[in-house]
Amino acid sequence: MDDTAHRLTAAPTPTPTPTPYDRAAEARWVPEPDKRPGRTAFQRDRARVLHSAALRRLAGTTQVVAPMRSDFPRTRLTHSLECAQVGRELGAALGCDPDLVETACLAHDIGHPPFGHTGEEALDQAAEACGGFEGNAQSLRILTRLEPKRFAPQDEAPARLAPWPGRSVGLNLTRAALDAATKYPWTHGAHPADPASPKYGVYADDLPVFRWLRAGSPAGRRCFEATVMDWSDDVAYSTHDVEDGLQAGHIDPAALRAPGERAELFKVAERYARDAAPEELAAALDRLLAQEWWPDSYDGTARARAGLKDLTSQLIGRFCLAAEQATRARYGPGRLTRYTAELVVPREVRLECAVLKAVAVRYVMQRDEQAQLRARQRIVIAELAEVLSRRAPEVLDPVFAAMYREAEDDRAALRTVIDQIATLTDASALALHARLLGRDRS
Missing domain, CATH: 1.10.3210.10 (Hypothetical protein af1432)
Incomplete structure (x- = not known):
């Protein structure tokens, strides 16, 4: 995540950029004046x-x-x-x-x-x-x-x-x-x-x-910004939870290729993709495993940790770019806000995300020690x-x-x-x- 430098010297008051959000969107439950003009x-x-x-x-x-x-x-x-x-x-x-x-x-x-x-x-x-x-x-x-x-x-x-x-x-x-x-x-x-x-x-x-x-x-119906938030939530926790699980040694990349393990994994994935057949979930997992940035193993070295960071970046980019392109394909260029559009996420990408969620659940959250702790x-x-x-x-x-x-x-x-x-x-x-x-x- 990029850091933003904070200037200590006084700067000119910026002119707010015009937005398509109307006065009703910017209204507050209790009206109040802005203490610092120039902020949106x-x-x-x-x-x-x-x-x-x-x-x-x-x-x-x-x-x-x-x-x-x-x-x-x-x-x-x-x-x-x-x-x-x-x-x-x-x-x-x-x-x-x-x-x-x-x-x-x-x-x-x-x-x-x-x-x-x-x-x-x-x-x-x-x-x-x-x-x-x-x-x-x-x-x-x-x-x-x-x-x-x-x-x-x-x-x-x-x-x-x-x-x-x-x-x-x-x-x-x-x-x-x-x-x-x-x-x-x-x-x-x-x-x-x-x-x-x-x-x-x-x-x-x-x-x-x-x-x-x-x-x-x-x-x-959710507003457009809420659908962007919801998909960002799915993307963030599905990718980062897998990263955490690999780093902690709870997820063995090799297990994701074992037939018996895959069958159990897809049972978990059904809670996130109820209408998906096991064959669809298998295809989604295989698409991820086929990527050159998907790790075959993890040994905790600096190079392996860098590989995990690349894995996370690649997954986030893959999921967000797919949603951006599919949404633009439906609605065209221009600003999409409030109730003018709905975020479009391709089914194949949603299934890939669902499989990642299942990986974290099965190998991290369903461990015996975690079950005892939750009790x-x-x-x-x-x-x-x-x-x-x-x-x-x-x-x-x-x-x-x-x-x-x-x-x-x-x-x-x-x-x-x-x-x-x-x-x-x-x-x-x-x-x-x-x-x-x-x-x-x-």
């Missing part, structure tokens, strides 16, 4: 997410393996930064505002709780009485409520702010930024194609701001939810204790407890558990 609305959005405590917290949150268990694997924060670099370049190539896409990519995982998807599943069970838990819905909640940056007016507030007079409205990002960061623009059970899908992007008590940010948008983590989350609910608000952090006391009913009170747990890192969750229950499950 989306540059302000990017800065707010980049400097947020919620983003910093991801440095201590599981991506594939737990943080600090070795020096190499990525965390949710490094993944988010890498996703942002991929998304910024792909979005810019297609005509999106690069700061807007980068903001969405930085924010896309900001709602993930401690222990990654394991923590998400455990919190969903703990939050059943208040509507469940979903990391993407939690992201919207953080951006629009839990990360304090701006507050709604106490008096004379617009009608749309009626639920929150004088309360935090989070980072108060623009409508376009919130929309771009919303991967699943629907409530629980309202997936437009699969009502049984567990994925959704908003809790019931966050519907007022959701309706505001989605005003004028086609129901159930302990689920117990930690469940016990934290029980003890915090029983002893709230005294044991809650001040911000959540105040929210708990203001809760209008038991559902809102439980949601506050879930919010408290969701803001913890892996390490702080274990430390809080040890302090409140007198034992450590690390």
